[in-house]
Protein backbone atom coordinates (compact mmCIF):
# COMPACT_ATOMS: atom_id res chain seq x y z
CA UNK A 1 0.00 0.00 0.00
CA UNK A 2 1.43 3.37 -0.96
CA UNK A 3 -0.19 6.47 0.50
CA UNK A 4 1.23 9.97 0.20
CA UNK A 5 2.82 10.96 3.54
CA UNK A 6 3.30 14.63 2.74
CA UNK A 7 0.12 16.60 2.63
CA UNK A 8 -0.62 20.18 1.66
CA UNK A 9 -2.56 22.02 4.37
CA UNK A 10 -5.43 24.31 3.46
CA UNK A 11 -6.56 27.14 5.73
CA UNK A 12 -9.54 26.52 7.99
CA UNK A 13 -11.60 29.06 6.05
CA UNK A 14 -10.73 27.34 2.75
CA UNK A 15 -11.60 23.92 4.21
CA UNK A 16 -14.96 25.21 5.47
CA UNK A 17 -15.63 26.74 2.07
CA UNK A 18 -14.70 23.55 0.18
CA UNK A 19 -17.10 21.51 2.30
CA UNK A 20 -20.07 23.85 2.29
CA UNK A 21 -19.60 24.65 -1.42
CA UNK A 22 -19.85 20.94 -2.27
CA UNK A 23 -22.97 20.20 -0.20
CA UNK A 24 -26.33 19.73 -1.89
CA UNK A 25 -29.65 19.97 -0.11
CA UNK A 26 -31.23 16.69 0.86
CA UNK A 27 -34.76 17.87 -0.01
CA UNK A 28 -37.70 18.70 2.19
CA UNK A 29 -40.28 16.82 4.23
CA UNK A 30 -43.54 17.72 5.97
CA UNK A 31 -43.63 17.01 9.65
CA UNK A 32 -46.26 17.54 12.37
CA UNK A 33 -45.79 20.81 14.26
CA UNK A 34 -44.87 19.04 17.50
CA UNK A 35 -42.04 17.23 15.69
CA UNK A 36 -40.63 20.30 13.97
CA UNK A 37 -38.52 21.63 16.84
CA UNK A 38 -34.85 21.67 15.86
CA UNK A 39 -35.48 21.32 12.14
CA UNK A 40 -34.94 23.91 9.43
CA UNK A 41 -37.84 25.88 8.00
CA UNK A 42 -38.10 25.10 4.27
CA UNK A 43 -40.56 27.86 3.36
CA UNK A 44 -40.69 31.51 4.42
CA UNK A 45 -43.24 32.11 7.12
CA UNK A 46 -45.66 34.85 6.10
CA UNK A 47 -48.39 36.19 8.35
CA UNK A 48 -51.69 34.85 7.00
CA UNK A 49 -53.68 37.26 9.18
CA UNK A 50 -53.10 40.24 11.46
CA UNK A 51 -51.86 39.39 14.96
CA UNK A 52 -53.80 40.05 17.03
CA UNK A 53 -56.64 39.75 14.52
CA UNK A 54 -58.97 41.93 16.64
CA UNK A 55 -58.29 44.86 18.95
CA UNK A 56 -58.32 43.59 22.52
CA UNK A 57 -57.76 44.60 26.09
CA UNK A 58 -54.25 44.08 27.53
CA UNK A 59 -55.64 44.49 31.07
CA UNK A 60 -58.46 43.38 33.33
CA UNK A 61 -60.67 46.47 33.51
CA UNK A 62 -63.40 48.47 31.76
CA UNK A 63 -63.77 49.36 28.09
CA UNK A 64 -64.95 52.96 27.63
CA UNK A 65 -65.24 55.66 24.98
CA UNK A 66 -62.29 57.94 25.79
CA UNK A 67 -64.35 61.03 24.91
CA UNK A 68 -66.56 60.28 27.93
CA UNK A 69 -63.56 60.63 30.24
CA UNK A 70 -62.82 64.24 29.23
CA UNK A 71 -62.34 66.54 32.23
CA UNK A 72 -62.00 63.77 34.80
CA UNK A 73 -59.76 64.70 37.76
CA UNK A 74 -59.24 63.89 41.42
CA UNK A 75 -61.68 66.62 42.43
CA UNK A 76 -64.12 65.95 39.61
CA UNK A 77 -64.47 62.21 39.12
CA UNK A 78 -66.37 60.92 36.09
CA UNK A 79 -68.79 58.05 36.49
CA UNK A 80 -69.64 55.11 34.17
CA UNK A 81 -72.33 52.43 34.18
CA UNK A 82 -71.33 48.84 33.39
CA UNK A 83 -73.63 47.35 30.71
CA UNK A 84 -71.91 44.02 30.01
CA UNK A 85 -69.26 41.71 31.41
CA UNK A 86 -66.96 39.51 29.27
CA UNK A 87 -63.85 37.38 29.60
CA UNK A 88 -61.22 36.51 26.97
CA UNK A 89 -62.78 34.48 24.18
CA UNK A 90 -66.13 36.26 24.43
CA UNK A 91 -67.43 39.03 22.23
CA UNK A 92 -69.82 41.58 23.75
CA UNK A 93 -72.93 42.40 21.75
CA UNK A 94 -73.15 45.72 23.59
CA UNK A 95 -72.58 48.99 21.76
CA UNK A 96 -71.34 51.52 24.26
CA UNK A 97 -73.40 54.69 24.57
CA UNK A 98 -72.43 57.80 26.56
CA UNK A 99 -70.89 56.99 29.95
CA UNK A 100 -71.38 53.30 29.52
CA UNK A 101 -68.66 50.69 29.90
CA UNK A 102 -68.10 46.95 29.45
CA UNK A 103 -66.27 45.11 32.20
CA UNK A 104 -63.73 42.95 30.32
CA UNK A 105 -60.72 40.80 31.05
CA UNK A 106 -57.25 40.64 29.51
CA UNK A 107 -57.44 39.28 25.97
CA UNK A 108 -61.14 40.09 25.48
CA UNK A 109 -62.19 41.81 22.25
CA UNK A 110 -62.86 45.53 22.54
CA UNK A 111 -66.64 46.17 22.24
CA UNK A 112 -68.14 48.47 19.61
CA UNK A 113 -68.07 52.12 20.66
CA UNK A 114 -65.08 51.71 23.02
CA UNK A 115 -61.60 53.04 22.29
CA UNK A 116 -59.81 52.84 25.65
CA UNK A 117 -59.48 50.58 28.68
CA UNK A 118 -59.51 51.64 32.31
CA UNK A 119 -57.49 49.20 34.45
CA UNK A 120 -59.22 48.05 37.65
CA UNK A 121 -56.44 49.85 39.57
CA UNK A 122 -57.43 53.12 37.86
CA UNK A 123 -61.11 52.90 38.89
CA UNK A 124 -63.15 53.05 42.08
CA UNK A 125 -65.92 50.48 41.63
CA UNK A 126 -69.28 50.40 43.32
CA UNK A 127 -71.92 47.89 42.19
CA UNK A 128 -72.67 48.42 38.50
CA UNK A 129 -70.81 51.75 38.36
CA UNK A 130 -67.28 53.02 38.71
CA UNK A 131 -65.56 56.41 38.68
CA UNK A 132 -62.22 57.54 37.27
CA UNK A 133 -59.97 60.50 38.16
CA UNK A 134 -58.17 61.09 34.88
CA UNK A 135 -58.98 61.55 31.22
CA UNK A 136 -58.09 58.69 28.86
CA UNK A 137 -56.61 59.25 25.40
CA UNK A 138 -58.04 57.44 22.36
CA UNK A 139 -56.37 53.98 22.10
CA UNK A 140 -55.05 54.17 25.66
CA UNK A 141 -54.45 50.72 27.18
CA UNK A 142 -55.32 48.85 24.00
CA UNK A 143 -53.69 45.97 22.18
CA UNK A 144 -54.35 47.04 18.61
CA UNK A 145 -55.26 44.73 15.75
CA UNK A 146 -52.07 43.95 13.77
CA UNK A 147 -49.71 45.55 16.32
CA UNK A 148 -47.60 42.40 16.44
CA UNK A 149 -47.76 41.32 12.78
CA UNK A 150 -49.69 42.47 9.74
CA UNK A 151 -51.25 40.04 7.25
CA UNK A 152 -48.83 39.47 4.39
CA UNK A 153 -45.76 40.40 6.40
CA UNK A 154 -42.80 38.01 5.98
CA UNK A 155 -41.89 37.10 9.55
CA UNK A 156 -39.26 34.32 9.35
CA UNK A 157 -37.35 33.51 6.16
CA UNK A 158 -36.80 29.96 4.92
CA UNK A 159 -33.59 28.40 6.21
CA UNK A 160 -34.06 29.33 9.85
CA UNK A 161 -33.83 26.98 12.79
CA UNK A 162 -37.22 26.10 14.24
CA UNK A 163 -36.88 27.03 17.91
CA UNK A 164 -39.69 27.41 20.45
CA UNK A 165 -40.47 30.96 19.27
CA UNK A 166 -40.86 29.80 15.67
CA UNK A 167 -43.09 26.96 16.90
CA UNK A 168 -45.28 29.57 18.63
CA UNK A 169 -45.52 31.49 15.38
CA UNK A 170 -46.37 28.39 13.34
CA UNK A 171 -49.08 27.53 15.86
CA UNK A 172 -50.42 31.11 15.72
CA UNK A 173 -50.96 30.76 11.99
CA UNK A 174 -52.51 27.31 12.23
CA UNK A 175 -49.71 25.18 10.81
CA UNK A 176 -50.51 21.66 12.04
CA UNK A 177 -47.72 20.52 9.69
CA UNK A 178 -44.53 22.25 8.65
CA UNK A 179 -42.39 21.94 5.53
CA UNK A 180 -38.82 21.39 6.77
CA UNK A 181 -35.44 20.47 5.37
CA UNK A 182 -35.02 16.68 5.27
CA UNK A 183 -32.55 15.57 7.89
CA UNK A 184 -29.65 13.67 6.34
CA UNK A 185 -29.04 10.07 7.37
CA UNK A 186 -25.70 10.11 9.15
CA UNK A 187 -23.55 7.10 9.95
CA UNK A 188 -20.90 6.92 12.66
CA UNK A 189 -18.03 4.48 12.35
CA UNK A 190 -15.22 4.48 14.91
CA UNK A 191 -12.08 2.71 13.72
CA UNK A 192 -9.21 1.42 15.83
CA UNK A 193 -7.97 -1.98 17.00
CA UNK A 194 -7.54 -0.43 20.44
CA UNK A 195 -11.23 0.39 20.86
CA UNK A 196 -13.36 -1.25 23.53
CA UNK A 197 -17.10 -0.95 23.96
CA UNK A 198 -18.21 1.43 26.71
CA UNK A 199 -19.22 -1.45 28.98
CA UNK A 200 -15.96 -3.41 28.58
CA UNK A 201 -13.35 -3.63 31.33
CA UNK A 202 -10.03 -2.03 30.52
CA UNK A 203 -7.16 -4.22 29.32
CA UNK A 204 -3.57 -3.12 28.66
CA UNK A 205 -3.14 -1.09 25.47
CA UNK A 206 -6.85 -0.65 24.83
CA UNK A 207 -9.20 2.26 25.51
CA UNK A 208 -12.93 2.73 25.47
CA UNK A 209 -14.48 4.26 22.35
CA UNK A 210 -15.41 7.78 23.43
CA UNK A 211 -15.58 9.37 19.97
CA UNK A 212 -18.57 7.36 18.77
CA UNK A 213 -20.88 8.34 21.65
CA UNK A 214 -19.54 11.92 21.55
CA UNK A 215 -20.39 12.34 17.87
CA UNK A 216 -23.79 10.76 18.45
CA UNK A 217 -24.41 13.48 21.04
CA UNK A 218 -23.10 16.23 18.77
CA UNK A 219 -25.63 15.04 16.18
CA UNK A 220 -28.35 14.74 18.80
CA UNK A 221 -27.92 18.35 19.80
CA UNK A 222 -28.48 19.26 16.15
CA UNK A 223 -31.61 17.11 16.15
CA UNK A 224 -30.11 14.71 13.61
CA UNK A 225 -30.63 10.96 14.02
CA UNK A 226 -27.73 8.60 13.38
CA UNK A 227 -26.83 5.02 12.61
CA UNK A 228 -24.07 3.71 14.82
CA UNK A 229 -21.93 1.07 13.11
CA UNK A 230 -19.91 -1.42 15.14
CA UNK A 231 -16.34 -0.28 15.65
CA UNK A 232 -13.86 -1.64 13.14
CA UNK A 233 -10.33 -2.83 13.91
CA UNK A 234 -7.57 -1.26 11.81
CA UNK A 235 -7.94 -3.79 9.02
CA UNK A 236 -8.22 -2.50 5.46
CA UNK A 237 -10.54 -4.99 3.77
CA UNK A 238 -13.06 -5.23 6.63
CA UNK A 239 -13.09 -1.48 7.06
CA UNK A 240 -13.60 -0.91 3.35
CA UNK A 241 -16.53 -3.35 3.32
CA UNK A 242 -18.19 -1.57 6.25
CA UNK A 243 -17.61 1.84 4.69
CA UNK A 244 -19.20 0.65 1.42
CA UNK A 245 -22.18 -0.80 3.28
CA UNK A 246 -22.57 2.37 5.34
CA UNK A 247 -22.35 4.53 2.21
CA UNK A 248 -25.30 2.68 0.70
CA UNK A 249 -27.34 3.45 3.82
CA UNK A 250 -26.37 7.06 4.56
CA UNK A 251 -26.08 10.55 3.11
CA UNK A 252 -23.03 11.17 5.19
CA UNK A 253 -20.59 8.86 6.95
CA UNK A 254 -18.44 10.11 9.81
CA UNK A 255 -15.43 7.96 10.59
CA UNK A 256 -13.00 8.56 13.40
CA UNK A 257 -9.38 7.49 13.51
CA UNK A 258 -7.07 5.95 10.94
CA UNK A 259 -6.80 9.08 8.90
CA UNK A 260 -3.18 10.09 9.50
CA UNK A 261 0.03 8.63 8.11
CA UNK A 262 0.47 5.62 10.42
CA UNK A 263 0.97 2.03 9.24
CA UNK A 264 -2.57 1.15 10.30
CA UNK A 265 -4.25 4.37 9.18
CA UNK A 266 -6.34 2.94 6.36
CA UNK A 267 -8.76 5.74 5.62
CA UNK A 268 -6.53 7.39 2.96
CA UNK A 269 -6.31 4.04 1.13
CA UNK A 270 -10.06 3.54 1.51
CA UNK A 271 -10.76 6.89 -0.17
CA UNK A 272 -8.46 5.76 -3.02
CA UNK A 273 -10.20 2.41 -3.42
CA UNK A 274 -13.57 4.14 -3.46
CA UNK A 275 -12.36 6.59 -6.10
CA UNK A 276 -13.51 9.34 -3.72
CA UNK A 277 -12.85 12.98 -4.45
CA UNK A 278 -10.78 14.19 -1.50
CA UNK A 279 -11.64 17.84 -0.80
CA UNK A 280 -8.68 18.16 1.58
CA UNK A 281 -6.65 15.88 3.84
CA UNK A 282 -4.79 18.42 5.92
CA UNK A 283 -6.00 21.64 7.54
CA UNK A 284 -3.74 24.33 9.00
CA UNK A 285 -5.26 23.92 12.46
CA UNK A 286 -4.54 22.22 15.79
CA UNK A 287 -6.10 20.04 16.84
CA UNK A 288 -7.59 18.30 13.83
CA UNK A 289 -4.89 18.92 11.24
CA UNK A 290 -5.44 15.46 9.74
CA UNK A 291 -9.18 16.01 9.21
CA UNK A 292 -10.09 14.70 5.78
CA UNK A 293 -13.28 15.30 3.83
CA UNK A 294 -14.13 13.34 0.71
CA UNK A 295 -17.12 12.73 -1.53
CA UNK A 296 -17.83 9.34 -3.09
CA UNK A 297 -20.91 9.07 -5.29
CA UNK A 298 -23.51 11.04 -3.39
CA UNK A 299 -22.14 10.28 0.08
CA UNK A 300 -20.11 12.74 2.10
CA UNK A 301 -17.24 11.11 3.98
CA UNK A 302 -15.91 12.93 7.02
CA UNK A 303 -12.64 11.42 8.16
CA UNK A 304 -12.26 12.86 11.63
CA UNK A 305 -9.13 12.33 13.64
CA UNK A 306 -9.07 9.63 16.28
CA UNK A 307 -7.75 12.03 18.87
CA UNK A 308 -10.85 13.04 20.86
CA UNK A 309 -10.28 16.82 20.94
CA UNK A 310 -9.41 16.81 17.24
CA UNK A 311 -12.47 14.70 16.49
CA UNK A 312 -14.75 17.01 18.45
CA UNK A 313 -13.34 20.14 16.80
CA UNK A 314 -13.49 18.63 13.31
CA UNK A 315 -17.18 17.91 13.84
CA UNK A 316 -18.03 21.42 15.02
CA UNK A 317 -16.04 23.16 12.28
CA UNK A 318 -16.80 21.02 9.23
CA UNK A 319 -19.53 18.42 9.84
CA UNK A 320 -21.95 20.78 11.51
CA UNK A 321 -22.12 23.41 8.74
CA UNK A 322 -22.29 20.68 6.09
CA UNK A 323 -25.26 18.97 7.75
CA UNK A 324 -27.00 22.30 8.31
CA UNK A 325 -26.57 23.20 4.66
CA UNK A 326 -27.95 19.79 3.62
CA UNK A 327 -31.07 20.69 5.59
CA UNK A 328 -31.30 24.06 3.83
CA UNK A 329 -30.17 26.19 6.79
CA UNK A 330 -28.75 29.63 6.15
CA UNK A 331 -26.99 30.06 9.53
CA UNK A 332 -24.25 27.47 9.16
CA UNK A 333 -21.47 28.60 11.44
CA UNK A 334 -20.86 28.58 15.17
CA UNK A 335 -21.69 31.96 16.71
CA UNK A 336 -18.59 34.01 17.46
CA UNK A 337 -17.73 36.59 20.00
CA UNK A 338 -14.62 38.10 21.50
CA UNK A 339 -13.56 37.85 25.13
CA UNK A 340 -10.71 38.73 27.43
CA UNK A 341 -8.27 35.90 27.96
CA UNK A 342 -8.20 35.17 31.70
CA UNK A 343 -4.84 33.42 31.77
CA UNK A 344 -1.59 33.33 29.75
CA UNK A 345 -1.38 30.93 26.83
CA UNK A 346 2.33 30.77 26.17
CA UNK A 347 2.50 28.32 23.23
CA UNK A 348 3.16 29.70 19.74
CA UNK A 349 0.54 28.95 17.10
CA UNK A 350 2.12 27.84 13.83
CA UNK A 351 -1.37 26.67 12.75
CA UNK A 352 -4.70 28.20 13.84
CA UNK A 353 -5.36 26.83 17.28
CA UNK A 354 -8.78 25.88 18.68
CA UNK A 355 -8.63 25.64 22.45
CA UNK A 356 -11.47 24.02 24.40
CA UNK A 357 -12.41 26.76 26.80
CA UNK A 358 -14.81 28.10 29.40
CA UNK A 359 -16.47 31.36 28.40
CA UNK A 360 -18.43 33.27 31.04
CA UNK A 361 -19.80 36.14 28.98
CA UNK A 362 -16.79 38.41 29.50
CA UNK A 363 -13.67 36.35 29.95
CA UNK A 364 -12.51 33.05 28.57
CA UNK A 365 -9.96 30.54 29.82
CA UNK A 366 -8.64 27.21 28.52
CA UNK A 367 -10.62 24.30 29.98
CA UNK A 368 -7.59 22.47 31.34
CA UNK A 369 -5.39 19.87 29.64
CA UNK A 370 -5.60 20.87 26.01
CA UNK A 371 -3.65 18.39 23.84
CA UNK A 372 -5.28 16.83 20.80
CA UNK A 373 -5.73 13.56 22.69
CA UNK A 374 -7.49 15.23 25.64
CA UNK A 375 -10.99 14.24 26.68
CA UNK A 376 -11.22 16.27 29.91
CA UNK A 377 -11.13 19.70 28.26
CA UNK A 378 -13.95 18.76 25.87
CA UNK A 379 -16.01 17.79 28.88
CA UNK A 380 -15.24 21.00 30.76
CA UNK A 381 -15.50 23.45 27.86
CA UNK A 382 -18.44 25.40 26.50
CA UNK A 383 -16.54 27.20 23.74
CA UNK A 384 -13.43 27.28 21.58
CA UNK A 385 -10.81 30.01 21.76
CA UNK A 386 -9.43 30.69 18.28
CA UNK A 387 -5.83 31.82 18.04
CA UNK A 388 -4.89 32.57 14.42
CA UNK A 389 -1.98 30.72 12.78
CA UNK A 390 1.32 32.54 12.67
CA UNK A 391 0.87 34.19 16.07
CA UNK A 392 3.01 33.88 19.18
CA UNK A 393 1.80 33.21 22.70
CA UNK A 394 -1.10 35.19 24.17
CA UNK A 395 -1.17 36.89 27.57
CA UNK A 396 -3.89 37.27 30.14
CA UNK A 397 -5.85 40.44 29.26
CA UNK A 398 -5.54 39.97 25.47
CA UNK A 399 -8.78 39.98 23.50
CA UNK A 400 -9.36 36.75 21.62
CA UNK A 401 -11.98 35.29 19.27
CA UNK A 402 -14.33 32.72 20.78
CA UNK A 403 -16.68 30.25 19.09
CA UNK A 404 -19.69 29.31 21.18
CA UNK A 405 -20.76 25.68 21.37
CA UNK A 406 -24.18 24.21 21.89
CA UNK A 407 -26.29 27.19 20.84
CA UNK A 408 -29.39 26.41 18.84
CA UNK A 409 -28.72 28.67 15.89
CA UNK A 410 -25.42 29.96 14.58
CA UNK A 411 -24.46 32.76 12.26
CA UNK A 412 -24.52 33.13 8.48
CA UNK A 413 -20.87 34.16 8.10
CA UNK A 414 -17.75 32.11 8.83
CA UNK A 415 -15.98 35.36 9.67
CA UNK A 416 -12.61 34.06 10.89
Ligand SMILES: Nc1nc2c(c(=O)[nH]1)N[C@H]1C(S)=C(S)[C@@H](COP(=O)(O)OP(=O)(O)OC[C@H]3O[C@@H](n4cnc5c(N)ncnc54)[C@H](O)[C@@H]3O)O[C@H]1N2
Nearest residue numbers: 190192209210211212257258259260265290305306307310
Ligand atom coordinates in the same frame (compact mmCIF):
# COMPACT_ATOMS: atom_id res chain seq x y z
N1 LIG B 1 4.14 10.89 11.96
C1 LIG B 1 2.99 11.53 12.22
N2 LIG B 1 2.21 11.06 13.19
C2 LIG B 1 1.04 11.67 13.45
C3 LIG B 1 0.68 12.82 12.73
C4 LIG B 1 1.52 13.28 11.71
O1 LIG B 1 1.23 14.29 11.05
N3 LIG B 1 2.67 12.59 11.49
N4 LIG B 1 -0.48 13.46 13.07
C5 LIG B 1 -0.85 13.37 14.45
C6 LIG B 1 -2.10 14.01 14.65
S1 LIG B 1 -2.05 15.67 14.56
C7 LIG B 1 -3.21 13.32 14.98
S2 LIG B 1 -4.63 14.16 15.41
C8 LIG B 1 -3.26 11.88 15.01
C9 LIG B 1 -4.41 11.44 14.11
O2 LIG B 1 -4.52 10.07 14.16
P1 LIG B 1 -5.63 9.28 13.39
O3 LIG B 1 -6.73 10.17 12.95
O4 LIG B 1 -4.98 8.46 12.36
O5 LIG B 1 -6.27 8.38 14.51
P2 LIG B 1 -5.68 7.07 15.17
O6 LIG B 1 -4.28 6.90 14.78
O7 LIG B 1 -6.61 5.98 14.85
O8 LIG B 1 -5.80 7.42 16.70
C10 LIG B 1 -5.17 8.55 17.25
C11 LIG B 1 -5.40 8.57 18.76
O9 LIG B 1 -6.76 8.67 19.06
C12 LIG B 1 -7.21 7.57 19.85
N5 LIG B 1 -8.57 7.20 19.41
C13 LIG B 1 -8.86 6.72 18.20
N6 LIG B 1 -10.19 6.46 18.12
C14 LIG B 1 -10.71 6.78 19.30
C15 LIG B 1 -12.03 6.73 19.82
N7 LIG B 1 -13.07 6.27 19.06
N8 LIG B 1 -12.25 7.13 21.09
C16 LIG B 1 -11.20 7.57 21.84
N9 LIG B 1 -9.93 7.67 21.39
C17 LIG B 1 -9.69 7.25 20.13
C18 LIG B 1 -6.21 6.50 19.53
O10 LIG B 1 -6.16 5.48 20.49
C19 LIG B 1 -4.92 7.27 19.42
O11 LIG B 1 -4.40 7.56 20.68
O12 LIG B 1 -2.08 11.30 14.49
C20 LIG B 1 -0.89 11.93 14.96
N10 LIG B 1 0.21 11.20 14.44
Ligand code: MOO
Nearest residue numbers: 287288289310372
Ligand atom coordinates in the same frame (compact mmCIF):
# COMPACT_ATOMS: atom_id res chain seq x y z
O1 MOO C 1 -4.97 16.45 13.88
MO1 MOO C 1 -3.97 16.55 15.23
O2 MOO C 1 -5.25 16.91 16.33
O3 MOO C 1 -3.70 18.32 14.73
O4 MOO C 1 -3.33 16.82 16.87
Ligand SMILES: [Mg+2]
Nearest residue numbers: 258260262265
Ligand atom coordinates in the same frame (compact mmCIF):
# COMPACT_ATOMS: atom_id res chain seq x y z
MG1 LIG D 1 -3.28 7.24 13.27
